[in-house]
Amino acid sequence: MLKYIVNRLLWLPVLLVIISFITFALGVYGPGDPVQQLLGQRSDPETVARIRRELGLDRPLVIQYIDYVRRALRGDLGESITVARGQPVIKLIARGLWVSIQLNAVVIALGVVVGIPLGVLAAVRRNTLLDYLTTAGVVMGISFPTFLTAPILLWLLSYQVRLLPPGGWDGVFSRSVILPALVLGAGPIAVFARQTRANLIEVLDQDYVRTARAKGLPELLVLGRHALRNALIPLITIFGLMLGGLVTGSFITETIFGIPGIGRLGFRAFSARDYPILTALTLLIAVSYTLANLLVDVVYALADPRIRYE
Amino acid sequence: MAQAQLEMKPGVRVDLLPPRRHPLTEFWRRYRRNRLAVVGLVIALLFVVTGIGSPWIAPYSYTEQNLDAVELPPSWAHPLGTDDLGRDQFSRLVWAARTALIVAPSATVVGVTLGLLFGLMAGYFGGWVDRIIMRLSDVLFAFPGLLFALLIAATLQPRFEQWLLQFEVTKPWVRSGYVEFLVVITALSAVGWPGLARLVRGQILSLREEPFIEAAEALGIPAHRILFRHLLPNALPPVIVAISMGMGGAILAEASLSFLGIGIQPPTPSWGGMIINNFQYWRKPSAPWMLWAPGLIVAALVFAFNFIGDGLNEALNPRDQR
Numbered sequence: 001m002l003k004y005i006v007n008r009l010l011w012l013p014v015l016l017v018i019i020s021f022i023t024f025a026l027g028v029y030g031p032g033d034p035v036q037q038l039l040g041q042r043s044d045p046e047t048v049a050r051i052r053r054e055l056g057l058d059r060p061l062v063i064q065y066i067d068y069v070r071r072a073l074r075g076d077l078g079e080s081i082t083v084a085r086g087q088p089v090i091k092l093i094a095r096g097l098w099v100s101i102q103l104n105a106v107v108i109a110l111g112v113v114v115g116i117p118l119g120v121l122a123a124v125r126r127n128t129l130l131d132y133l134t135t136a137g138v139v140m141g142i143s144f145p146t147f148l149t150a151p152i153l154l155w156l157l158s159y160q161v162r163l164l165p166p167g168g169w170d171g172v173f174s175r176s177v178i179l180p181a182l183v184l185g186a187g188p189i190a191v192f193a194r195q196t197r198a199n200l201i202e203v204l205d206q207d208y209v210r211t212a213r214a215k216g217l218p219e220l221l222v223l224g225r226h227a228l229r230n231a232l233i234p235l236i237t238i239f240g241l242m243l244g245g246l247v248t249g250s251f252i253t254e255t256i257f258g259i260p261g262i263g264r265l266g267f268r269a270f271s272a273r274d275y276p277i278l279t280a281l282t283l284l285i286a287v288s289y290t291l292a293n294l295l296v297d298v299v300y301a302l303a304d305p306r307i308r309y310e
Numbered sequence: 311m312a313q314a315q316l317e318m319k320p321g322v323r324v325d326l327l328p329p330r331r332h333p334l335t336e337f338w339r340r341y342r343r344n345r346l347a348v349v350g351l352v353i354a355l356l357f358v359v360t361g362i363g364s365p366w367i368a369p370y371s372y373t374e375q376n377l378d379a380v381e382l383p384p385s386w387a388h389p390l391g392t393d394d395l396g397r398d399q400f401s402r403l404v405w406a407a408r409t410a411l412i413v414a415p416s417a418t419v420v421g422v423t424l425g426l427l428f429g430l431m432a433g434y435f436g437g438w439v440d441r442i443i444m445r446l447s448d449v450l451f452a453f454p455g456l457l458f459a460l461l462i463a464a465t466l467q468p469r470f471e472q473w474l475l476q477f478e479v480t481k482p483w484v485r486s487g488y489v490e491f492l493v494v495i496t497a498l499s500a501v502g503w504p505g506l507a508r509l510v511r512g513q514i515l516s517l518r519e520e521p522f523i524e525a526a527e528a529l530g531i532p533a534h535r536i537l538f539r540h541l542l543p544n545a546l547p548p549v550i551v552a553i554s555m556g557m558g559g560a561i562l563a564e565a566s567l568s569f570l571g572i573g574i575q576p577p578t579p580s581w582g583g584m585i586i587n588n589f590q591y592w593r594k595p596s597a598p599w600m601l602w603a604p605g606l607i608v609a610a611l612v613f614a615f616n617f618i619g620d621g622l623n624e625a626l627n628p629r630d631q632r
Contacts, residue, residue, distance in 0.1 A: 011445075015448060018449050019452060026462070026464075139616065140613075142612075143558070143616060144605075144609045147585055147605065148609055152605070248454055251457075251570060252569065270457070278457070278461070282453065282457065285453075285454045
């Protein structure tokens with residue numbers, strides 16, 4: 001087990017080097033020179049060249065990249081070029097990260113608190129109206145894109161019935177959280193509900209559940225003590241990957257609601273071709289994705305003794 | 311008749327085989343049982359017909375502007391009203407079906423082909439081939455999907471244009487907007503293949519242990535024949551399901567890219583682009599349909615392809631004999 005974890009962790013730096021190099025190359029060869037963006041289309045070519053030289057953007061790709069890695073190892077991920085000129089990327093990301101983590105925590109909590117009970121109900125009352133309604137809701141939660149649900153909810157709850165603020169961010173315990181959390185939460189709720197239902201139905205067919213019933217346990221105990229625990233194990237995967245997704249902001253939702261998180265930062269950085277920010281964001285997401293995956297595998301093995309890694 | 315004869319022997323249990331049907335008839339019989347899958351199929355067919363027949367279905371051209379008829383509410387002349395340039399919303403929705411019909415299947419086909427090929431090789435050859443392919447898919451998985459597609463699309467666009475300008479035949483393509491299609495399709499396929507490669511690899515790994523593969527190897531059948539004649543057909547069912555779900559995903563991804571302003575550029579209509587263009591309307595409670603119509607269409611298609619996938623899964627799963 002330990003060897004397995006170490007092996008996986010050793011792969012992480014390699015992964016980071018590859019990913020940062022790809023992003024970096026896309027940045028250097030990509031369209032839309034950030035300096036041009038900064039100075040506008042009719043800028044003096046000499047000024048553009050001078051600023052490029054100052055920023056070191058005129059050097060060969062490999063030299064630029066090595067320099068980047070050397071500084072990154074010291075914790076310096078460069079400075080923003082266009083989004084917030086001269087500000088250290090780390091600071092910008094840290095600020096957005098905190099917002100996105102809070103928002104996503106609410107979203108995951110919604111998924112667990114609403115999705116799992118829904119799935120249990122649907123599984124226990126299989127083939128009833130309740131089950132069908134849940135399934136229909138799950139399908140809608142999965143197939144409705146956020147760029148549809150966000151405007152619809154905004155229109156309905158913020159402009160027609162002036163119930164909720166149309167956007168912005170006043171911290172996680174304010175009413176401005178509700179709309180984006182609903183929009184982003186639909187997916188996780190649907191995924192948790194569907195997975196819980198499917199797993200529970202499978203587990204309820206197992207011999208040990210029949211045994212538990214046969215020895216006269218009340219149905220609630222059969223469900224809570226025997227069935228549910230086993231049905232929830234596969235949810236570790238989804239939960240873990242969502243934890244990894246904590247640091248991934250949502251491009252679309254955060255932009256629509258004007259939430260100053262990682263997603264909006266990423267979209268602004270992309271629009272303005274602010275590659276230092278984009279590279280750092282990509283690295284952050286890759287690290288968290290890889291670690292979350294590893295965590296999932298480890299926790300899975302701990303929770304289910306049938307799983308072993310050589 | 312045959313039944314009557316069999317029943318005449320008491321004490322002998324005879325398992326009557328189900329009537330033999332053509333495989334396609336049997337497939338349809340099993341598929342049809344899932345009613346939502348049939349609904350999905352109808353929606354998907356409607357989409358294909360609209361996409362192919364858009365010049366005949368759409369009452370107006372997608373570029374036809376009428377500045378005297380700007381932002382009109384729905385009427386008989388304009389069933390879904392007009393947009394900020396006086397273009398008929400309904401016609402643009404119909405034309406956008408053609409855009410989606412070009413992008414989504416192409417991206418899915420390229421992604422699936424890559425995924426199948428890499429998955430087969432990784433699963434069958436194992437060793438360092440497997441390791442390289444799987445690490446590559448790790449890298450792509452660790453990339454944030456939408457961001458990666460955005461970066462690829464943005465990087466490819468000018469390069470494709472330059473490349474196409476070199477040839478006389480392809481020169482006019484650059485002006486006509488075909489490049490955008492090419493760019494979006496490439497970006498979506500690049501992001502799409504790793505998931506499928508893993509799925510196929512898993513299938514192959516379990517199939518490899520089956521006696522019939524061992525038999526084929528013992529007979530000295532060459533590797534490529536084993537791969538494509540023996541392994542591939544058996545690994546197909548889950549792949550077909552994944553393709554169906556992938557179509558929905560590709561439609562959604564194309565819309566997302568257009569929504570973020572990369573990819574299919576105006577005036578070529580795309581549902582995602584129409585949503586962002588009509589975004590201003592959500593502040594105007596009088597015209598919510600401008601936004602809902604393209605959004606609901608995308609949702610309906612994602613929904614449809616998901617259910618087609620479910621239906622296919624039930625119809626193709628040999629363990630599920632009903």
